[in-house]
Amino acid sequence: MITGDQEKVRKINRSLILNTLRLHAPISRAQVANLTGLTRGTVSNIVNTLLEDGLVFEDTLEDSKIGRPSILLRLRPDGGAVVGVEIGVNFISVLLTNFVAEALWETRVETSLSQSQTEIISEAEKLIDQALAVAKKNNLRPLGIGVGLPGLVNVRQGNLIVAPNLRWKNLPLRLIWNQRFHLPIYIDNEANLAALGEYYFGAARNVENFVALTSDIGLGGGIMIDGRLFRGGHGYGGEIGHIQRDPQGEQCGCGRIGCWETQVGPRAVLQRVKKEFQIHPDQSLLDACLGDLNNLTFEIVVQFASNGNLICRKAIEEVAFNLGVGIADLVNIFNPDLVVIGGAFILAKDIMQSIIEDAIFSNALQPATETLRIGFSERRTGACVLGAVAVVLDDILREMVIS
Numbered sequence: 483m484i485t486g487d488q489e490k491v492r493k494i495n496r497s498l499i500l501n502t503l504r505l506h507a508p509i510s511r512a513q514v515a516n517l518t519g520l521t522r523g524t525v526s527n528i529v530n531t532l533l534e535d536g537l538v539f540e541d542t543l544e545d546s547k548i549g550r551p552s553i554l555l556r557l558r559p560d561g562g563a564v565v566g567v568e569i570g571v572n573f574i575s576v577l578l579t580n581f582v583a584e585a586l587w588e589t590r591v592e593t594s595l596s597q598s599q600t601e602i603i604s605e606a607e608k609l610i611d612q613a614l615a616v617a618k619k620n621n622l623r624p625l626g627i628g629v630g631l632p633g634l635v636n637v638r639q640g641n642l643i644v645a646p647n648l649r650w651k652n653l654p655l656r657l658i659w660n661q662r663f664h665l666p667i668y669i670d671n672e673a674n675l676a677a678l679g680e681y682y683f684g685a686a687r688n689v690e691n692f693v694a695l696t697s698d699i700g701l702g703g704g705i706m707i708d709g710r711l712f713r714g715g716h717g718y719g720g721e722i723g724h725i726q727r728d729p730q731g732e733q734c735g736c737g738r739i740g741c742w743e744t745q746v747g748p749r750a751v752l753q754r755v756k757k758e759f760q761i762h763p764d765q766s767l768l769d770a771c772l773g774d775l776n777n778l779t780f781e782i783v784v785q786f787a788s789n790g791n792l793i794c795r796k797a798i799e800e801v802a803f804n805l806g807v808g809i810a811d812l813v814n815i816f817n818p819d820l821v822v823i824g825g826a827f828i829l830a831k832d833i834m835q836s837i838i839e840d841a842i843f844s845n846a847l848q849p850a851t852e853t854l855r856i857g858f859s860e861r862r863t864g865a866c867v868l869g870a871v872a873v874v875l876d877d878i879l880r881e882m883v884i885s
């Protein structure tokens with residue numbers, strides 16, 4: 483009889499072997515045993531079930547050292563399909579990958595805050611249907627759907643608690659989509675998923691301790707500690723954008739006053755430019771906004787700053803400095819080896835990077851900065867949606883994410 487504990491151990495060992503193959507394949511059964519510390523018998527048993535389940539295949543290669551063919555194991559690209567979804571404040575992004583996370587199909591549609599929650603959810607469902615149809619056409623069984631949302635998510639229950647910038651509240655999305663798609667559904671905060679995306683596929687590959695910042699409208703953060711996302715007791719941890727830095731400051735989308743994201747998010751850059759514009763009007767900037775400053779975007783500000791516009795340049799520089807000072811605090815608390823900056827700020831990397839670095843290195847405690855690197859994400863968009871794929875694979879490849 484197999485007890486619950488034995489079943490759990492078997493699941494962990496199975497995940498351990500799959501993850502070892504993800505990182506090191508092609509390798510032999512003996513190498514798997516060496517790398518995992520499992521006995522050869524255990525490895526053989528589990529590999530046999532993985533072969534039966536179609537997740538792994540055997541490749542016969544000539545081994546030059548021993549002069550005869552050896553049997554090496556790999557993950558099967560056609561082991562299944564994974565859907566990653568990001569619902570942002572003004573877009574929906576969907577990515578379909580195979581079992582080794584190679585993109586098979588992707589799409590992104592713009593949405594608007596005037597659309598209702600029901601309309602946006604139904605739009606996302608249609609895109610997921612399209613992704614699943616592509617999977618079916620490729621004879622790939624769907625393994626799960628990962629979803630990133632811009633707000634507080636109860637990861638255990640799969641509920642969105644609140645998304646201030648979307649103005650959504652209390653949405654049991656896992657339950658709704660479980661019933662709609664009959665697949666495992668993983669709901670998480672977008673910044674956490676972006677961090678996972680960087681860890682699996684991006685700038686933080688093989689870095690076990692890092693902080694990933696996302697900047698689309700506000701500022702989000704994902705914190706990786708010893709290769710695991712820091713979530714806190716219920717999954718609400720890591721909301722670094724809502725650290726209060728100015729009690730006399732601006733109102734934040736969360737309802738409080740003076741949160742860090744009101745000082746340093748992309749929206750804060752726009753507000754600085756608009757404020758300065760009242761004192762020093764600039765016709766060319768107004769023309770770029772089609773005569774209405776409400777059309778000002780972060781892209782326009784970066785373009786003008788790069789072309790020497792002083793208002794735009796100063797706004798970005800001030801935000802970069804405040805960002806660096808705040809990151810210095812995170813460095814003091816978490817002592818990461820890497821801080822990855824993603825989202826809209828990637829566009830302003832040339833202006834921001836040295837200012838951010840100077841502010842961090844002159845404000846953080848010196849020993850905490852000795853091995854610290856500051857990097858920008860390699861992708862303007864997509865870290866979150868890749869992370870949404872990673873969260874599904876992570877659950878299959880490792881022991882449960884939420885243990």
Ligand SMILES: [Zn+2]
Pocket residue numbers: 723724734735736737738741
């Ligand atoms: Zn806030």
